[in-house]
Amino acid sequence: MSSRPASLVGAYDATRAAALAGVPKNTVYHWARVGDLVPSVSAVREKLWSFADVVQLRMIYWLRHPELDADAARARVSMAAIRRAKERLATEGLELWQRIEGGDGYSPLIVSRSGELFLDSNAPEELSGQTTLGADFLDVLGPFTLTEHAGPHLVRPRPSLRIIPGRVAGQPHLKGSRLTTLAVAAMFDRGYSLDDIAHLYPDEDRGGIAEAVDLELQLGSVTRTAA
Helix, strand or coil: CCCCCHHHCCCECHHHHHHHHCCCHHHHHHHHHHCCCCCCCECCCCCEECHHHHHHHHHHHHHHCHHHCCCCCCCCCCHHHHHHHHHHHHHHHHHHHHHHCCCCCCCCEEEECCCCEEEHHHCCHHHCCCCCCCCCEEECCCCECCCCCCECCCCCCCCCEECCCCCHHHCCEECCCCCEHHHHHHHHHCCCCHHHHHHHCCCCCHHHHHHHHHHHHHHCCCCCCCC
16 A cells, blocks of 8 residues: 555646646646646656645646736735745645545635645634635635636535545545546447446446536546536
8 A cells, every 4th residue: 555645646647637727738737847836746758747736736826827816916926935835735735635535524725815825723713614715715625717727626526526635546536436537438428328327337326427427528528418
């Protein structure tokens, strides 16, 4: 069994990392090339990003693109502040994912517009739970809609789906199983109907199968729409 932190288990190529993060793929490649965020699983061909890298991609994009917010006059966050946030995420944030191994835990991971990272119990009381964070704070694990490249929730992308870094290489999968949404999408793209797939996996709910296809439509891995 691997001794690596759960958030470093898994490997996403550039297309998958970008889709999950909700960040343009050319940005992901550019940051790898200039050293802003070098993929931690493999920095050479084939480049592979970890789950923690995906979280950092989202965080850095939000911090570096304040002009996309309503307050267009806000200055960019310095790279020094971003580096500090990355370092704290690397040293403190990794252990958070040990708490979601069952798939239902909640790991608050909130970044402020100044680059300050709030982790778990360190999060301000008014930011905890399900309250709206506002424009100056970002839940980096939540849905990410800063650009047209919207990223899903990185723990619960759909009600019946989970992303757990240490399970099935960190790929989205049906809750309580090892059936990945990519596997469902591949069958769907080969012409199987949702009912066909549900028949092949009688232990899985048809609604979960439909959610898997819907997620992969969002991530760009499915080319046809569900009936």
